[in-house]
Amino acid sequence: MTNIFTDFLSSLSLINLGLAFSGVVAGIIIGALPGLSATMAVAILVPFTFALEPSSGLIVLGAIYTGAIFGGSWSAILINTPGTPSAVATTFDGYPMAKKGDGDLAMSISCISSFIGGIVGVICLALFAPPLASISLKFGPTEYFWLAILGLTLISTLAEGDNIKSLIGACLGLLMSMIGVAVIGGDMRMTWNISFLNSGIEIVSAMIGLFCIPVILDLTSMKGKHLSENETPKSLRLKESFLIVFNKKFEALRGAFIGTFIGILPGAGGSIASIVSYGEAKRSSKNKDNFGKGEPEGLIASETANNATVGGGFIPTLCLGIPGTPPDAVILGALLVQGIRTGDTLFTQQSSIVYTFIFGLLLATIMMLPLGLLMGRYAYKSIIKVPREILIPIIIFLTIIGSYSIQNNILNVYFMFFFGLIGWILNRAGFKASPIVLGLVLGQIAEQGFVQAYIIGNAQENILANYFARPISIVLVILILMGLFLPTLKKIYNRRKNA
Amino acid sequence: MLKLIKDKTSFISGVCLIVLCIILFYEASTLSPFGSVFPFAITTALISLSIILIFRSFKLEIKVINENVSSIKISLLTITFFAWIYFLERIGFILTSLIAFNLLILINSGKKIPLKKVILYVLTGSIFILLLYFGFKNLLLVPLPEGYWFRN
Numbered sequence: 256m257t258n259i260f261t262d263f264l265s266s267l268s269l270i271n272l273g274l275a276f277s278g279v280v281a282g283i284i285i286g287a288l289p290g291l292s293a294t295m296a297v298a299i300l301v302p303f304t305f306a307l308e309p310s311s312g313l314i315v316l317g318a319i320y321t322g323a324i325f326g327g328s329w330s331a332i333l334i335n336t337p338g339t340p341s342a343v344a345t346t347f348d349g350y351p352m353a354k355k356g357d358g359d360l361a362m363s364i365s366c367i368s369s370f371i372g373g374i375v376g377v378i379c380l381a382l383f384a385p386p387l388a389s390i391s392l393k394f395g396p397t398e399y400f401w402l403a404i405l406g407l408t409l410i411s412t413l414a415e416g417d418n419i420k421s422l423i424g425a426c427l428g429l430l431m432s433m434i435g436v437a438v439i440g441g442d443m444r445m446t447w448n449i450s451f452l453n454s455g456i457e458i459v460s461a462m463i464g465l466f467c468i469p470v471i472l473d474l475t476s477m478k479g480k481h482l483s484e485n486e487t488p489k490s491l492r493l494k495e496s497f498l499i500v501f502n503k504k505f506e507a508l509r510g511a512f513i514g515t516f517i518g519i520l521p522g523a524g525g526s527i528a529s530i531v532s533y534g535e536a537k538r539s540s541k542n543k544d545n546f547g548k549g550e551p552e553g554l555i556a557s558e559t560a561n562n563a564t565v566g567g568g569f570i571p572t573l574c575l576g577i578p579g580t581p582p583d584a585v586i587l588g589a590l591l592v593q594g595i596r597t598g599d600t601l602f603t604q605q606s607s608i609v610y611t612f613i614f615g616l617l618l619a620t621i622m623m624l625p626l627g628l629l630m631g632r633y634a635y636k637s638i639i640k641v642p643r644e645i646l647i648p649i650i651i652f653l654t655i656i657g658s659y660s661i662q663n664n665i666l667n668v669y670f671m672f673f674f675g676l677i678g679w680i681l682n683r684a685g686f687k688a689s690p691i692v693l694g695l696v697l698g699q700i701a702e703q704g705f706v707q708a709y710i711i712g713n714a715q716e717n718i719l720a721n722y723f724a725r726p727i728s729i730v731l732v733i734l735i736l737m738g739l740f741l742p743t744l745k746k747i748y749n750r751r752k753n754a
Numbered sequence: 755m756l757k758l759i760k761d762k763t764s765f766i767s768g769v770c771l772i773v774l775c776i777i778l779f780y781e782a783s784t785l786s787p788f789g790s791v792f793p794f795a796i797t798t799a800l801i802s803l804s805i806i807l808i809f810r811s812f813k814l815e816i817k818v819i820n821e822n823v824s825s826i827k828i829s830l831l832t833i834t835f836f837a838w839i840y841f842l843e844r845i846g847f848i849l850t851s852l853i854a855f856n857l858l859i860l861i862n863s864g865k866k867i868p869l870k871k872v873i874l875y876v877l878t879g880s881i882f883i884l885l886l887y888f889g890f891k892n893l894l895l896v897p898l899p900e901g902y903w904f905r906n
Binding site for chain 2: 427
């Protein structure tokens with residue numbers, strides 16, 4: 256106990272506080288720019304941390320990661336383009352809120368929710384890391400496959416619009432994820448001898464194109480202001496935001512626990528977490544008809560979950576050496592370079608570094624609240640004041656620089672442009688971008704799980720049992736079926752009841 | 755036949771998707787068993803969903819709410835956008851961005867905005883580009899293209 260208290264004091268040193276502060280600010284800015292992901296932010300700064308004490312280096316990396324995941328919600332709310340894939344569900348209600356003139360409220364709610372999610376995730380990391388890590392080992396290929404399918408069916412049935420078209424969009428996303436070298440078998444697929452397709456489609460550039468370009472093209476034709484302004488712009492609306500989140504405290508906590516749990520599963524990440532949390536919020540809400548039209552509850556669900564994956568993702572990273580998310584993988588690399596050995600003994604033999612890091616993460620999350628509220632307010636004010644004539648070139652500029660900087664490759668910019676045009680055409684035909692993007696993000700997880708489960712089932716001479724008879728799989732399949740058919744069955748039931 | 759279709763967009767989308775699935779099915783048949791199992795599964799699901807979409811298009815129309823588009827502005831914007839990308843590596847990031855950015859301001863300004871304001875936008879935009887260029891190059895260490903037309 257005394258040791259933990261000493262670690263806590265050590266995390267409060269001036270240098271660590273300064274590092275956490277600058278890490279959060281840098282993370283928020285990077286996360287808010289479409290194309291610049293948390294992974295990139297963390298990766299750029301890894302070499303700089305080698306000169307620091309191991310715990311200080313880890314604190315700055317954790318702070319950047321925390322800030323970047325939250326920052327992703329800004330562009331999702333203000334320009335309908337998720338800064339990171341984990342903010343896809345934030346666009347569902349965040350952007351409609353901004354369009355209605357509640358952008359400042361959405362920004363504040365997103366910050367408070369991210370704070371709650373982040374705190375719950377870090378507390379779970381500090382208190383229950385070793386037992387929770389063992390849960391992730393119970394997830395085999397079949398479970399990963401069904402988890403990815405659950406994410407896809409949920410997004411298809413939850414996103415505003417036509418469910419069949421959303422499911423088709425999810426399938427199109429899955430097909431796009433297959434372009435390039437097959438994850439198992441190594442076949443070159445759907446490249447049609449075009450060499451630049453060999454490495455597959457870069458997810459972030461496709462995401463920027465699919466979300467951003469339809470917005471740009473619609474803004475070009477739009478008359479009037481791009482975002483409505485609130486009638487009382489001088490009010491901070493902080494009290495209102497806190498009150499909204501406080502009234503939805505159980506929903507916020509549920510989102511945070513969902514995020515932490517999904518964060519524990521290596522590879523699943525914030526995109527599935529926020530979708531599952533959003534789905535659960537919609538299912539249990541009294542205002543389910545308002546979801547997708549600017550319902551703060553949807554925003555709370557998405558943002559608590561994606562920030563909770565930060566703490567959750569560190570659980571398998573620190574306890575098992577299996578990174579939960581891509582930024583965790585980069586941080587794991589930094590840990591190894593610093594001579595820290597991950598595993599069961601980490602919390603006992605090198606506890607001082609680990610607990611200083613956890614307390615640093617907690618500090619960064621706490622700092623994120625005032626910083627995010629303050630910076631978010633200015634970001635919203637600036638976006639709303641920028642005339643459309645200049646906002647459109649700025650967004651285009653950010654899409655180009657963002658997609659170029661992913662791999663410093665012009666082909667990603669062409670991909671972004673191409674997918675943007677396709678996205679705009681599909682959007683006008685009623686196909687939404689979010690299921691396509693999630694299909695693309697989850698494609699590899701789904702395929703790897705599907706094929707590995709097929710191989711295992713084949714070896715056991717019972718393929719179907721391997722897909723459908725495992726306990727966790729059964730639960731996931733039931734959830735998928737509920738997600739697919741419950742809304743339709745409810746509609747039929749209500750129609751009959753009224754008739 | 756066409757008169758029976760209530761939702762033409764869905765019908766056309768469904769037909770196009772089935773054609774795409776046939777091509778992908780053929781493509782998947784040339785792959786190894788491990789490489790083809792997932793494409794087969796997904797194309798089967800996509801075909802089933804497309805058939806449902808086609809059948810549904812005869813029964814009901816689900817309207818897609820779309821705002822009216824200004825085709826001239828969209829065409830000009832798309833051409834400028836593409837030209838921006840095309841010339842990015844050829845004449846360099848700064849020059850291409852400055853030209854394309856300001857061209858886009860002019861396209862979106864129309865006739866209603868006074869010249870003074872347009873000049874202000876152009877100046878603001880140029881400063882923004884230069885700031886971000888140096889930020890990306892020096893802080894984030896992203897090597898933005900300098901233009902191979904100007905290299906020796």
